[in-house]
Amino acid sequence: MFSKACEYGIRAVIYIAANSNEGRRVSLKAIAKHIDSPEAFTAKILQILVRHNIINSVRGINGGFEIEKQNLDVILLADIVKAIDGDQIYKRCGLGLHACSEAHPCPVHYQFVTIKNGLRTLLETTNLKTLALEVNSGLSFLKI
Amino acid sequence: MFSKACEYGIRAVIYIAANSNEGRRVSLKAIAKHIDSPEAFTAKILQILVRHNIINSVRGINGGFEIEKQNLDVILLADIVKAIDGDQIYKRCGLGLHACSEAHPCPVHYQFVTIKNGLRTLLETTNLKTLALEVNSGLSFLKI
DNA sequence: TTAAATTGAGATAATTTTATCTTAATTAAA
DNA sequence: TTTAATTAAGATAAAATTATCTCAATTTAA
Numbered sequence: 432m433f434s435k436a437c438e439y440g441i442r443a444v445i446y447i448a449a450n451s452n453e454g455r456r457v458s459l460k461a462i463a464k465h466i467d468s469p470e471a472f473t474a475k476i477l478q479i480l481v482r483h484n485i486i487n488s489v490r491g492i493n494g495g496f497e498i499e500k501q502n503l504d505v506i507l508l509a510d511i512v513k514a515i516d517g518d519q520i521y522k523r524c525g526l527g528l529h530a531c532s533e534a535h536p537c538p539v540h541y542q543f544v545t546i547k548n549g550l551r552t553l554l555e556t557t558n559l560k561t562l563a564l565e566v567n568s569g570l571s572f573l574k575i
Numbered sequence: 576m577f578s579k580a581c582e583y584g585i586r587a588v589i590y591i592a593a594n595s596n597e598g599r600r601v602s603l604k605a606i607a608k609h610i611d612s613p614e615a616f617t618a619k620i621l622q623i624l625v626r627h628n629i630i631n632s633v634r635g636i637n638g639g640f641e642i643e644k645q646n647l648d649v650i651l652l653a654d655i656v657k658a659i660d661g662d663q664i665y666k667r668c669g670l671g672l673h674a675c676s677e678a679h680p681c682p683v684h685y686q687f688v689t690i691k692n693g694l695r696t697l698l699e700t701t702n703l704k705t706l707a708l709e710v711n712s713g714l715s716f717l718k719i
Numbered sequence: 720t721t722a723a724a725t726t727g728a729g730a731t732a733a734t735t736t737t738a739t740c741t742t743a744a745t746t747a748a749a
Numbered sequence: 750t751t752t753a754a755t756t757a758a759g760a761t762a763a764a765a766t767t768a769t770c771t772c773a774a775t776t777t778a779a
Contacts, residue, residue: 432576432664435767438671445682458725472768478727491776494725508683520576527582530719538589538706538715539652542697549693553686562682571682575674579737602755616738622757635746638755 437515440476442466442573444498444511447486448563451498458495467574476515483514503563509554521551581659584620586610586717588655591630591640592647592707600639611718620659627658647707653698665695 433441443462450457459477463470477496481488485506486496498506512520524531525543533540565571577585587606594601603621607614621640624630629650630640642650656664668675669687677684709715 432667432669435671438669442670442681460725469768471770474726475728475768481727488726489776490724490726490774492724492778494776496726523576525576525582526586526717527579528716528719535719536715537586537717538709539697539701540715542701546690546694546697549690553683553690557683557686565682571680571684572672573670573681575672575679604755613738615740618756619738619758625757632756633746634744634754634756636748636754638746640756 433512433520434516436472436476437512439466439468439473440480440515441508441511442468443473443477443496444480444486444506444559445562445566446573447496448498448503448506448559449566451500452503452560452563452567454500456489456493456495456497462496465573479514480511483510485510485514498559502559504558504560506559507555508557508562509551512554521547577656577664578660580616580620581656583610583612583617584624584659585652585655586612587617587621587640588624588630588642588650588703589706589710590717592642592650592703593710595642595644596647596704596707596711598644600633600637600641602639606640609717623658624655627654629654629658642703646703648702648704650703651699652701652706653695656698665691 443466446462446466447457459470459474462468462477463473466473477486477488480486481496486498488494488496524537525539525546526537528535528537531537531540537543562571566573587610590606590610591601603614603618606612606621607617610617621630621632625632625640630642632638632640668681669683669690670681672679672681675681675684681687706715710717
């Protein structure tokens with residue numbers, strides 16, 4: 432579904448969001464530990480997310496990553512996926528045709544439109560605040 | 576969604592099915608041409624499908640690939656996907672957790688269950704006969 | 720002002736996936 | 750029986766993804 436980079440990215444952002452909601456900035460080391468991801472690779476993914484203005488970074492002692500609290504219910508899962516994997520998950524033909532469309536459909540075009548629309552709706556209607564609260568209340572988990 | 580190997584595999588099998596339904600055996604060369612795939616790589620994928628008894632192969636002059644006509648409505652898209660990509664598409668956690676479950680869910684577990692069940696149902700209810708007829712009547716396409 | 724702790728960025732390495740090449744085995748036709 | 754056309758299989762190569770390493774830049778605290 433998503434690349435590993437994107438999976439790590441989503442988990443990292445949710446972890447940052449969960450902590451930002453409590454007013455805490457978190458370090459790369461803490462992120463990698465709590466989402467169980469390779470630290471150096473996670474650093475690269477966080478750099479992408481910073482460049483896309485999805486998270487903020489602060490260098491130096493007591494530095495780390497954070498998200499402005501007022502943005503938590505504005506940032507969507509779709510933003511993270513788009514930053515890391517692009518929009519191929521919505522646009523790419525399920526069977527890999529380059530120009531699949533209603534006018535020139537692959538054999539599963541219409542069925543996949545339904546699946547992909549469901550995924551798109553999910554990603555475009557789920558915000559970080561909701562996910563952060565779930566994690567903070569122990570209802571969902573970011574590792575194991 | 577699927578690997579490229581799986582995309583080529585599905586398209587190849589539908590092409591073989593469309594021809595088998597008309598009593599024609601087709602060569603690797605013809606398959607690769609009509610589904611627009613790299614020939615040597617397609618050969619490797621077809622070997623996997625032969626080993627899984629999804630398609631039959633015949634060597635030598637006038638050799639090629641075919642599917643017994645009476646099997647066309649028995650073979651499902653799910654069979655092809657499982658042979659090439661395994662069942663990770665159903666089983667793997669959307670965020671990459673190793674042991675994601677209702678008892679220990681990732682933050683998008685329930686939403687992804689819905690998406691993945693939709694995909695599973697689609698793959699498990701679509702047979703080759705249906706797809707072959709659509710292609711043969713010009714309603715859907717296997718390349719471009 | 721210096722040192723320590725942090726992120727940023729670019730280079731490099733390892734792994735996986737995609738793709739090709741070469742040779743063997745098989746089949747049918749000439 | 751020989752030759753040509755085909756698939757099978759294993760080795761190899763290329764490309765993409767995943768992962769690490771090194772050093773620079775920044776920030777804060779001592």
